[in-house]
Each structure stands twice: as structure tokens, then as C-alpha cells.
Amino acid sequence: MKHQIKLNVNGDDYELLVDPWRTLNEVLREDLNLTGTKLGCGVGDCGACTVLVEGKSVSSCITLAVAVDGKKIETVEGLAASGEKLHPIQEAFIEKGAIQCGFCTAGMEMSALHLLRKNPSPTEQEIREGLSGHLCRCTGYNQIVEAIADAADRMNTDQGKGVKP
Amino acid sequence: MRLPKFDYVAPKTLDEALKALAAGGEGCRLLAGGTDLMVKMGHGLTAASLLVALKEIDELHGIRFDPSKGLSIGAATLIAEVAQHPDVLTYYPAMAQAARKTANTQIRNMATLAGNLCNAAPSADNAPVLLARGAEAEIASQKGTRLVSLDDFFKGPGQTALAPDEILTRILVPPPATGSGASYQWISPRGKVDISAVCVGVSLRVEGDRMKDVRIALGAVAPTPMRANGAEALLEGAQWSDTLAAEAALKASKESKPITDVRASAEYRRRMVSVLTRRALEEAHARAVEN
Numbered sequence: 113m114k115h116q117i118k119l120n121v122n123g124d125d126y127e128l129l130v131d132p133w134r135t136l137n138e139v140l141r142e143d144l145n146l147t148g149t150k151l152g153c154g155v156g157d158c159g160a161c162t163v164l165v166e167g168k169s170v171s172s173c174i175t176l177a178v179a180v181d182g183k184k185i186e187t188v189e190g191l192a193a194s195g196e197k198l199h200p201i202q203e204a205f206i207e208k209g210a211i212q213c214g215f216c217t218a219g220m221e222m223s224a225l226h227l228l229r230k231n232p233s234p235t236e237q238e239i240r241e242g243l244s245g246h247l248c249r250c251t252g253y254n255q256i257v258e259a260i261a262d263a264a265d266r267m268n269t270d271q272g273k274g275v276k277p
Numbered sequence: 278m279r280l281p282k283f284d285y286v287a288p289k290t291l292d293e294a295l296k297a298l299a300a301g302g303e304g305c306r307l308l309a310g311g312t313d314l315m316v317k318m319g320h321g322l323t324a325a326s327l328l329v330a331l332k333e334i335d336e337l338h339g340i341r342f343d344p345s346k347g348l349s350i351g352a353a354t355l356i357a358e359v360a361q362h363p364d365v366l367t368y369y370p371a372m373a374q375a376a377r378k379t380a381n382t383q384i385r386n387m388a389t390l391a392g393n394l395c396n397a398a399p400s401a402d403n404a405p406v407l408l409a410r411g412a413e414a415e416i417a418s419q420k421g422t423r424l425v426s427l428d429d430f431f432k433g434p435g436q437t438a439l440a441p442d443e444i445l446t447r448i449l450v451p452p453p454a455t456g457s458g459a460s461y462q463w464i465s466p467r468g469k470v471d472i473s474a475v476c477v478g479v480s481l482r483v484e485g486d487r488m489k490d491v492r493i494a495l496g497a498v499a500p501t502p503m504r505a506n507g508a509e510a511l512l513e514g515a516q517w518s519d520t521l522a523a524e525a526a527l528k529a530s531k532e533s534k535p536i537t538d539v540r541a542s543a544e545y546r547r548r549m550v551s552v553l554t555r556r557a558l559e560e561a562h563a564r565a566v567e568n
Contacts (some may be wrong), residue, residue: 113284132285132328135315154278155316156384168357168386173278174315175387178285179308179330223382244468245381 117181121146122190130177137161137172140187148188148218152247159246162219163187169226171245188218191225200266201225201259210259212250220246224260233264278319287330291337291446294329295419299442301327307444308332309353310388312380313396331389337446342368347452352391352445356403357382359390369450370564371406371459371478378402378463378473391445394430397437398472400497404431405478406461407450408494408502414438415447424449431501454490457482458564462553463496466540473497474541475549477529479557483565486516493525493554498533498546505529508554517562526555 114129121144130139140146140163149172152160156171163172164186191199201224204210211217220243227234227242234242239260240253248256285308288294298305304326308314317323331337337353342364350359359365360376379385379393379402393403394414407427414425416439430438439445453459463476476496482489491512493505508529515521535546 115285131282133280133282135280138279154319156312156387159381159383162383169383170387171312171383174311174319176285176308176311176315176328178287179311179332181287226382242382245383 115178115181117178119177119180119183119185121185122187128177132176132178134177135173136163136165136175136177136180136185139177140172140185146187146189150215150218152215152219157247158216159219159223159243160216162222162246164222164226167226167229169223186222186225188221191221200270201228201263204259204263204266205256208255208259208262210252210255212248212252216246216248220248220256224263227260228264228267232268234260236261280315280318281321281324283318283325284327285330286327287333289333289335291334291417291444294331294334294444295417295442297327297329298444299419301329303441305329305441307395309392309395310355310384312384312388313392331444340365344452348450350390350448350450352389352447354390355386356380356388356390356393357385359403360385368453369410369459371461371480371561372403372410372450374461375403375406375476375478378461391448394427394448395437395439395445397431397433397435397501399434399499399501400472400474400476401502402463402473402476402496404502405476405494405496406459406480407448407478408504409459409478409480409492410450411480411492412448412450414445415449416443417446418443422446428504433500453568454482456484456565456568457490458561458566458568460557460560460564462557462560464549464553472540475535475546475553477550477553477557479554479561481512481558481561481565483517483562487514488512488517488562489514493529493557495529495533495550495554497540498535498550500534503533505532505554507532512558522555522558522562525558526551529554
């Protein structure tokens with residue numbers, strides 16, 4: 113039996129009818145066409161599918177859509193509203209060369225957001241621990257770590273200018 | 278990877294959940310964080326016709342600490358919450374260590390402490406310290422509630438003392454005694470994300486210059502998390518010495534029954550039991566002396 117669920121994704125409200133066995137990843141990508149969130153390993157190891165649910169980073173590939181009924185979801189599409197300036201995390205990723213093939217990027221950026229909200233000035237060690245649930249098959253980890261440190265600086269400086277973290 | 282088809286209910290109270298579980302019969306499974314169950318179902322290793330979700334049940338959420346009663350952790354409590362809770366960090370630092378070591382950030386944000394125990398992996402990161410601390414599982418069914426010592430909870434890989442109509446509702450940990458200390462030590466081949474190849478939890482108390490209530494629990498070296506009773510007996514009532522700690526660690530290594538698998542060989546595991554037990558004893562003893 114399909115379940116009627118409500119999701120708030122990046123500030124937009126959706127009412128959906130979903131089968132209980134469909135994952136949040138499937139519903140985001142297939143029903144809402146939010147394909148920025150990737151599907152990698154499908155078993156919660158690689159981090160490519162990471163989104164925030166009520167501010168907590170989770171693997172959307174092993175989260176049931178029915179289990180997040182009524183919850184607030186943030187995906188990579190919500191980092192910068194269309195047509196506006198990129199989020200400092202995205203700017204830092206571009207400038208530090210932290211994007212190679214790009215498949216891991218959306219997940220990495222969502223975990224970076226999760227980390228920087230909790231810890232606005234992380235050490236390199238804390239950044240690496242924050243990324244421990246992510247794999248980059250291009251192995252560009254150093255640039256990603258540098259980008260997140262840079263994003264932290266940008267967000268700390270920008271805070272006075274009204275950029276929301 | 279698509280999941281097989283199933284029905285889903287998310288009761289709001291424990292009574293409703295117990296009813297749904299009893300009515301659901303054989304094909305019914307409980308869903309907490311889903312980080313093990315979803316993967317097993319995706320791989321076709323576990324079948325279920327109905328999932329009963331536990332996370333919407335308010336009474337199963339939360340961590341409560343009372344200096345005289347100890348710690349109570351509801352079955353829907355996330356491992357991330359255990360790792361960060363101020364009372365856990367202050368009074369049960371070894372439990373916080375184990376929770377922090379479990380998997381990665383996303384998994385800790387989804388998975389529950391109770392789920393880690395109910396999945397009953399021999400390598401469950403949170404089992405050794407809870408065993409060492411003498412934790413109990415509060416288990417409910419429509420017939421009532423019972424308490425089971427964690428010593429009697431694990432029955433085999435993936436097997437627990439839970440009957441099909443029962444739900445683990447709370448994990449209860451006794452209050453830390455004066456002069457007690459605990460430690461969690463682990464080793465895994467690939468750092469954070471990987472499952473522990475060996476893990477050790479130790480708890481003990483010092484009374485004068487003697488060690489009391491020494492409990493040593495080993496993970497990933499037997500079909501279930503296990504106690505090293507022989508090593509405990511060597512230390513019980515004895516005075517601390519580095520030589521004795523090393524001797525007890527060696528004894529624990531002899532009591533372990535590891536196998537060779539992708540993460541480590543049996544021989545390496547046996548040697549690591551000795552190393553990690555010694556380190557855990559040293560840390561637990563140092564903490565006990567401080568407390």
C-alpha cells in the first residue's frame with residue numbers, strides 16, 4: 113500500500129504518494145528530479161548520497177522515504193538558490209580544485225555543511241574525521257580537505273555580511 | 278539496488294508497536310536506524326513482509342542519568358547522541374569512546390545503540406564496554422517487561438535472547454561506583470569506516486590497593502561478544518602491576534576464539550587481544566585511580 117508523506121526539501125513542501133520500500137534517494141532523484149544527490153554504493157559506505165535530515169547528515173540510499181515523513185530535508189540543490197551566488201562551500205570546492213569527476217562532490221559538500229554548522233573552525237584532523245564516511249574514487253582528498261578549511265574561513269568572514277551558513 | 282517489497286507501519290506508542298509486532302507474525306521485523314537491516318534486505322539476506330518502525334515512539338527516545346540508578350538509553354536513541362551526551366562523556370567516557378568509533382558520521386546519525394546490540398554482530402563496537410559495565414537490556418512484550426543481563430543477551434552471530442514478539446526498549450547501565458574506571462580499545466585495518474578486527478572493553482574498581490569487579494569483554498574474536506573470565510579472575514582482588522596486567526592480557530588472548538576472515542587472521546587477532554586488553558586495563562586502572 114502506498115503511503116502519503118510530506119517532505120520539506122530545501123524549503124519547498126511536497127506531498128507524495130510513495131511505496132514503503134522506496135528510499136529517500138529514489139524519491140529525491142526520481143520523483144522530485146533532484147538528481148544532484150547521487151547513488152553510489154547503495155549500502156551506506158561511500159557517502160555520495162548524503163543529505164541532511166533535520167540538520168543531521170544521513171545516507172539517503174538506506175533511508176526509507178516513509179521514515180522521513182514530515183521531516184526537513186536539505187540536498188545539494190539547496191546550498192545556493194537558483195540564479196544566486198554559490199554557497200561559500202561550493203566556491204571553495206571550485207577554487208581549490210576539489211572537484212574532479214564530481215560524483216562524490218554533492219555528498220562531500222553536504223557533510224562539509226553538517227560539520228561547519230557544528231564546528232565553524234575545524235582542525236584538519238576534524239575535517240578528515242568529518243569526511244570519514246565518504247569515498248572519492250579520483251582520490252582528490254587533499255584538495256577537498258583544503259576546500260573545507262577555506263570554506264570555514266569564508267563562512268566565518270562572511271557571517272557579518274549576512275551569508276547564511 | 279532496489280529493496281524488495283514490504284509493508285510499513287510507524288506506531289507512536291510502544292503498546293501499538295508490540296501489537297503490530299505480534300499481529301505481523303513471522304515476516305515482521307523491527308526497524309530502528311535501518312543501517313544494517315536495509316543493507317541486508319537489499320542484498321536479499323533478510324526477508325520481511327512488514328517493517329515496524331521504532332523511531333516515532335517518543336517513549337523510546339532519550340538518555341537519562343541518575344547518580345543512584347545509573348544510565349538509561351532508549352531504544353530509538355542514536356549512536357551520535359550517545360557519543361555526544363554530556364552525562365555519558367562525564368560518567369561513562371568509555372561508552373562515548375565506543376560510540377564515537379562506530380562507523381562514520383552519517384551512520385551514527387541514523388543507527389541506534391540498541392540496534393547495534395540487536396544486530397548481534399560479533400564485532401559490534403558498543404557491546405564490549407556495555408558488557409564490561411554490567412549493562413542490562415530491558416525487553417518488553419505484550420506479556421510484560423523483563424530484564425536480561427547483556428551477558429545472556431548474545432546467542433550467536435545475528436542471534437539474541439529476544440523472542441519474535443519482543444522489543445528491546447532500553448539499555449540500562451549501573452551507576453559508576455566510586456573508584457571505578459573503564460576503557461575501550463579497538464583496532465581495524467582501515468581506520469574509521471571499517472568494522473573493528475578486534476575490540477576490547479574493560480571496567481574495574483580500585484579499593485585501597487586492590488582491584489575489584491574486574492570485567493573484560495572482547496569483540497570480534499568469537500561468535501558473540503564474550504567475557505574473558507579467566508583473565509578477570511587473575512586480576513580480581515589483586516594489586517595492580519604491569520606484569521600482572523600483561524599476564525591477564527595474555528590469558529584473555531588464550532580465551533578468545535577468533536577466526537580468520539577478510540579483516541584479520543586468527544593469529545593476528547589473538548595477539549591483538551593481548552595488546553588491546555593490556556592497554557584497556559592500563560587506561561581503566563588509571564581512570565579508576567583518578568575517580
